[in-house]
Amino acid sequence: MLNWKPLQEAGQLDELVAESFNQPVVIFKHSTRCSISTMAKARLERERPLEHVRFYYLDLLNYRSLSHQIAERFQVHHESPQVLLIRAGECVYDESHQGIQMQELVEQLG
Numbered sequence: 001m002l003n004w005k006p007l008q009e010a011g012q013l014d015e016l017v018a019e020s021f022n023q024p025v026v027i028f029k030h031s032t033r034c035s036i037s038t039m040a041k042a043r044l045e046r047e048r049p050l051e052h053v054r055f056y057y058l059d060l061l062n063y064r065s066l067s068h069q070i071a072e073r074f075q076v077h078h079e080s081p082q083v084l085l086i087r088a089g090e091c092v093y094d095e096s097h098q099g100i101q102m103q104e105l106v107e108q109l110g
Helices: 011-019 033-044 064-076 102-109
Strands: 026-028 054-059 083-088 090-096
Touching: 011 026, 011 054, 011 064, 026 033, 026 064, 054 064, 064 083, 064 090, 083 102, 090 102
Parallel strands: 026 054
Antiparallel strands: 026 083, 083 090
């Protein structure tokens, strides 16, 4: 099972960027009212967790402004649901909706 770390404060962005220089970081932006988002989250959680990758979970409905800060900081278009892979402070991969799959993250990490 994935060990989600809640992403709830803007200050955590600096922390996860620093962390991304030591290990890859995944941000999953989730809308709790969206069935596609719920399916994408469940699809990730069904897979075996990736070692040496930190998974952050952002509840879009409660932290919408933080979601927009993420889009600005990593220069990605805001989507919901959305997954971002951060390495060495940069977003090296992002995907949304049905494209969110653990295998795609594995391939990007390869």
